[in-house]
Amino acid sequence: MKDETKLLAAVRRGDERAVRKLVDAYSPRLYNVALRILRSPQDAEDALQETFITALDKLDQFDGRASFFTWMYRIAVNVSLMALRKKRSRRKKEESIEVPSFESIRSRELIDWTADPVRKVLTAEMREIMDAAIENLPARYRVVFVLRDLEGLSIEETSKTLGISVANVKIRLMRARLFLREALAKYFHETNGTETES
Amino acid sequence: MTHRQIFKKVCDFIDGELDEATCNEIKKHITACPKCRIYIDTVGKTIVFYQVKDAPKRLPAAARKRLHATVALKLKEKR
Numbered sequence A: 001m002k003d004e005t006k007l008l009a010a011v012r013r014g015d016e017r018a019v020r021k022l023v024d025a026y027s028p029r030l031y032n033v034a035l036r037i038l039r040s041p042q043d044a045e046d047a048l049q050e051t052f053i054t055a056l057d058k059l060d061q062f063d064g065r066a067s068f069f070t071w072m073y074r075i076a077v078n079v080s081l082m083a084l085r086k087k088r089s090r091r092k093k094e095e096s097i098e099v100p101s102f103e104s105i106r107s108r109e110l111i112d113w114t115a116d117p118v119r120k121v122l123t124a125e126m127r128e129i130m131d132a133a134i135e136n137l138p139a140r141y142r143v144v145f146v147l148r149d150l151e152g153l154s155i156e157e158t159s160k161t162l163g164i165s166v167a168n169v170k171i172r173l174m175r176a177r178l179f180l181r182e183a184l185a186k187y188f189h190e191t192n193g194t195e196t197e198s
Numbered sequence B: 001m002t003h004r005q006i007f008k009k010v011c012d013f014i015d016g017e018l019d020e021a022t023c024n025e026i027k028k029h030i031t032a033c034p035k036c037r038i039y040i041d042t043v044g045k046t047i048v049f050y051q052v053k054d055a056p057k058r059l060p061a062a063a064r065k066r067l068h069a070t071v072a073l074k075l076k077e078k079r
Helices: A002-012 A016-038 A040-059 A068-091 A104-105 A124-135 A139-152 A155-162 A168-188 B003-014 B021-030 B032-052 B062-079
Strands: none
Touching: A002 A016, A002 A068, A002 A139, A016 A040, A016 A068, A016 B062, A040 A068, A068 A139, A068 A155, A104 B003, A104 B021, A124 A139, A124 A168, A124 B032, A139 A155, A139 A168, A155 A168, A168 B003, A168 B032, B003 B021, B003 B032, B021 B032
16 A cells, blocks of 8 residues: 555656556556456457546546555446447447346256366357357446456445445346356256246 | 245355355255256356456557557656
């Protein structure tokens, strides 16, 4: 924290070495969150550049309530989210998603595809299916899944980063996970059966 | 606890957001109910699959270079 304060003071003075240090310290993690949200190296690079430009522009607005990294991380998430929405609006409107109901799940022959080691199961075909599924996940669901499940933020941290309620994070997370599970279930040939008990 | 209640709580269970008593009830249920166990396990495994597939990537050297150049330019503008 002390190092961060010193680094930030030097950045505020426009010290080039300090800015380079800041870029090297923060860019790997910020690049990854952008890449996970946008799923394109070129788009993630653009978002990363915009994140640092925005941060330098708004440096005076940093009030120290969160760590400087957290502040920049939130900028990176917002920049990426805006880029994703812009990209998706060119292709199709942000639609809601369909997730299977309880009745639908109960009526199926569930396949237990959890026993094999992940790396053995993760074939090129399955990777393609997973990419397609997450590409189809609307931005508001995708970002929650990325922050909570891929970036490892807590529910609370995800809520603060996105400025939405904890309850909202939980709802979106559940729908995102069930939507993605559904793609894998199809790959593993989960089929409809007849059971309807509740 | 019913199958439907388990279905609703699957994510809270995975996230460790439930109290101990509820957790124990779910654990007890899934030892006797393969379908609910498979459902919970496969939701959890979906997350693991994505974590492995989308593991952190290195920022490419050329992208890092371009980033430094962009930021240096921005600094000059600000002066």
